[in-house]
Amino acid sequence: MLRQNRKFIAPLFLLLLLLLTACGENEKTTSSTTEQDTKEAETKTVQTTNGEIVIPTNPQRIVAEEYIASLLVLDVKPVGAPGLALENYYLKDGLKDVEEIGDYGKPSIEKVISLKPDLIITGNGENYDALSKIAPTVVIPYGELKNAHEELTYFGELLDKEQEAKDWLAQYDQKIADAKALVDAIIPEDASFSIIEDAGKSYYAYGDNFGRGGQPVYQSLGRKPPAKVADEIMEKQWVEISKEVLADYTGDYIILTADGRTVEDFKNDPIWGSLPAVKNDHLYVWPEERSWYYDPTAVLAQVEELTKWLTTKK
Missing domain, CATH: 3.40.50.1980 (Nitrogenase molybdenum iron protein domain)
Known part of the structure; x- marks a missing residue:
């Protein structure tokens, strides 16, 4: 009887051993697959x-x-x-x-x-x-990347922060819209704006994607450069100009980057002082440390700064 039982026990033991081995291999495979999936999830192309x-x-x-x-x-x-x-x-x-x-x-x-x-x-x-x-x-x-929307959208996707980008842009858009409404209520729609830099021995006029105030004025507030030079400025984005042709590049309002010089300095200059924008007190002078940057944070701050100035104009 004992000998017969042994005949049944041996095959059962072998079957149990095979099942345990298979389970162990399956666990190893599952673990390996999980590790591989995790590793792949940590990177993207x-x-x-x-x-x-x-x-x-x-x-x-x-x-x-x-x-x-x-x-x-x-x-x-x-x-x-x-x-x-x-x-x-x-x-x-x-x-x-x-x-x-x-x-x-x-x-x-x-x-x-x-x-x-x-x-x-x-x-x-x-x-x-x-x-x-x-x-x-x-x-x-x-x-x-030509504006805050393109920049934030790009990096939101790159860094898997799409929702954060959308949330920030929604607030940004509202602040810009509020500022534009304030300016539009005071400044005529057809008033021209110039973005100029005093570089000492020469002057530069800028378009809407090269700093100095172009982004907040032309993009955010929707203003336009003088019609005579608008195409040139927007296509080239920056143009070196001399005092002799300064009047052609200056509009009804001038946003001027100049280190170490004030509005009064330009009013007392024979050429600058003869410009209608300067005579009408439509000249805003700020240093390069505030005008050079045109990242989303800088543009929003610049819009708020320029809006405050423009809404005090008559």
């Missing part, structure tokens, strides 16, 4: 000007040569940025503990390496080969 690249879905250490304001809006703080960005009048308080990586367009490769970035963002493709050896590098050529 994005299309860039340099082709498809794989980036982290949730980068923790970003070095950014440009577009720093958009990152901050999305609650993403870089670990490194150029000195020029760290001096941004509108952002510098929020970037105090961000490391400087050198000059814009010429970052210190050694410094970037020391920061151990997991993603690099730049508007300058010249350093792509060197930077891409350090970490995945996304190049967005200078001027390709």
Whole structure:
């Protein structure tokens, strides 16, 4: 009887052993698949000007040569940025503990390496080969993103923060609409606006995507440059002008970048003082530290600043 039972027990034991082995292998396979899925979920492939690249879905250490304001809006703080960005009048308080990586367009490769970035963002493709050896590098050529909507939408998608971008843009649009309504109620629709910079020995007129106030005036507030030069300015975006032709490029209102000079200085200048905008007290002078930047945060602040001035005009 015992011998018969052994005949049944041996096959049952072997079957049980096979089942346990199969379960163990299945657990290993499942675990391996899960790890692989998790690893794939931690990265994603994005299309860039340099082709498809794989980036982290949730980068923790970003070095950014440009577009720093958009990152901050999305609650993403870089670990490194150029000195020029760290001096941004509108952002510098929020970037105090961000490391400087050198000059814009010429970052210190050694410094970037020391920061151990997991993603690099730049508007300058010249350093792509060197930077891409350090970490995945996304190049967005200078001027390709033309306004706050394009910029925030792009980075919202890149960093999986689409909703945050939409929420911020909704508030941005409302503030811009409110400011535009205030200006439109006071300034005639056909009044022309000029964006000028005093560079010392020469002057420059600017379009709607080159700083100095072009974005808030031409894009946000919907104003127009003098008709005679509008096409030239908007196509070239910046034009060097002499005092002899200054009157052709100045409209009913002038937003002027000039360091170390005041409205009174220009009123006392024989050529500037003869311009209708200056005579009518329609000249706004501000320093380059406030006018140069045209990221979303800067543009919103500039709109509010210029609106305050314009709504005091008669």
